[in-house]
Amino acid sequence: MEIDRIQxxxxxxSPWEGLDLGFALARGWFWPLWGLWCVGALPVALILLPLTGFRPDIWLLAVWWLKPLYEAPLLAWSSRALFGRVPTRVDLPGLLRVGWGRRILPFLLWRRLGPRRAFTMPVSLLEGLGGRDGRQRRRLLNEGGATPSWLTLVSYHFEIVLWAAMLLGLFFLVPSELPRIDLQSAVLDADTWAYWISALAYVLVFSCIAPFYVCAGFMLYLNRRTELEAWDLELAFRKAAEPKPHWTASARAAPVLLLALVFGAGLAPGSAQAASTSDLDRARQLIQEVLEASDFGQEREVWVWAPIERDEQGAEPAETLPEWIAAIAVRVASTLKWGLMALALVGLALLARRVLRDWRGLSRRPPDPGPEPVGIFESIPEGMSLDAIPDQVRACLAEGDARGALGLLYRAALLHLIQQGLGIPDGATELECLALARKRCSASELGPLPRLVREWRGLAYAHVVPDPGVIESLLTDWCRWRESRSTEDVAV
Structure with a gap:
């Protein structure tokens, strides 16, 4: 991706801030995205009518199941617009080609009910990854938290709320003299015209939710990639490397003109800074005359709507709810009760599983740190102790190998933490290692690790080689940190 073109x-x-940014983008792009959704969904919906035998319940289920087919072009549109290339009508075939390719099939089959659909769809459609590479990429992205699942859950709840609001609005806003929609038939009876209205209302609702769902999922995806690949640092280094534009003659003259205006305004006569007292008195007199006029305080005759026939003998007793409404209320209450009980049981089971897993992890933890991950320490020579690290780092600096010196010092710091009992998984990124260390250690116990991580990321990803003096300073801080922790030497 051309990250220097991002808008x-x-x-x-944070993931929730990424969601908010996605919603803000969807608000600005709503009408193009909604129109693109209609272009992709309306032909499919019309084709499904005869295929489902004109049955509204089966038709609604089929249209709902094919939601990823309508959301994929929205993702392609958003990805281009976010990087400065807003698609036009000419680009419509290309958007449909990206969204309706063969890589959309998993999202219509076994991934259709996945709660992270909007978050993982860019991996297949935009990156074009499939098979083992796609699984590894999705596994790595999914380690960022459960916010994509919450996005799907909240979006479904919004759909239900808006759909119910539309049905209730049709029910309450139609006058009682006219035929009203039967709410029970609109929800339960698929053989009535009310059910067709209900189905069309639900399709309209999730067409309006789709732009927000797609943009929010896409921003969660970009936020996770920024976290993993340090896009912000890469972009900052690119901008820092760009030559600064020189000021033009007009730009250099702007401060001089500004100072001239400021001093000129200070030397202006002060007669305009105070209003005349006579003008103020006349204004007060005019206000008093206006307040004493007949327009204030006069009586007016107001007409309001009132019933033509009013029962003078007392109000009629309140009407009871129809039996079908009472039956629906009882059924909804019973469903909510059992649903809450099921959620409580699931929550208790998950809590018990997590507590048991943590307890087993504590009870099974060996007294010694165990073998170190090979992927983290593969650059430390075999048989070298931590006491030999300073000499090796200085030797690398003497040979001009700043990358080898800084990498050796960074891995030695991680080895020191592992010997202190900190578990670092193989394949953990620099930020993940630092986050694990901050959870376990205080700020004073981290020593030079934050600086080491910052310098190493700048060298590894942005190719910014630090000065030898910086590495020497980090080495000195590392030696003091290790001595203060009083760690025994362990051969690697």
């Missing part, structure tokens, strides 16, 4: 600020954001 939003690249920086580490």
């Amino acid at each position: 939003v600020a690249l920086r580490p954001r």
Whole structure:
């Protein structure tokens, strides 16, 4: 991706902040996205009518199941617009080709009910990854938290609420003298015209939710990639490397003109700074005359709507709810009760599983740190102790190998933490290692690790080689940190 063309600020954001940014983008792009959704969905919906035998319940289920087919072109449109290339009508075939390719099939089959659909769809459609590479990419992205699942859950709830609001609005806003929609038939009876209205209302609702769902999922995906690949640092280094434009003659003259205006305004006569007292008195007199006029306080005759026939002998007793409404209320209450009980049981089971897993992890933890992950320490020579690290780092610096020196020092710091009992999984990124260390250690116990991580990321991803003096300073801090922790030497 051309991250230098992106239209939003690249920086580490929390997942919920990424959701909010996605919703903001969807508000600005709503009408193009909604129109694109209609272009893709309406032909499919019309084709499904005869295929489902004109049965509204089966037709609604089929249209609902094919939602990823309508959301994929929206993702392609958003990905281009976010990077500065807003698609036009000419680009419509290309958008449909991206969205309706063979890589959309998993989202219509076994991934259709996945709660992270909007979050993982860019991996297949935009990156074009499939098979083992796609599974590894999705597994890595999914380690960022459960926010994509919450996005899907909340979106479904919004659909239900808006759909119910539309039905109730049709029910309450139609005058009682006219035929009203039967709410029971609109929900339960598929052989009535009311059910068709209900089905069309639900299709309209999830067409309006789709732009927000797609943009929010796409921003969660970009936020996770920014976190993993340090896009913000890469973009900052690119901008820092660009030559700064020189000021033009007009730009250099702007401060001089501004100072001239400021001093000129200060030397202006002060007669305009105070209003005349006579003008103020006349204004007060005019206000008093207006307040004393007959327009204030006069009586007016107001007409209001009132019933033509009013029962003078007392109000009629309140009507009871129809039996079918009472039956629906009882059924909804019973469903909610059992649903809440099921959620409570699931929550207790998950809590018990997590507590048991943590307890087993504590009870099975060996007294010694165990073998180190090979992927983290593969650059440390076999048989070398931590005491030999300073000499090796200085030797690398003497040979001009700043990358080898800094990498050796970074991995030695991680080895020191593992010897202190900190578990670091194989394949963990620099930020993940730092986050694990911050959870276990205080700020004073981290020593030079935050600086090491920052310098190493700048060298590994942005190819910014630090000065030898910086590495020497980090080495000195590392030696003091290790001595203060009083760690025994362990051969690697």
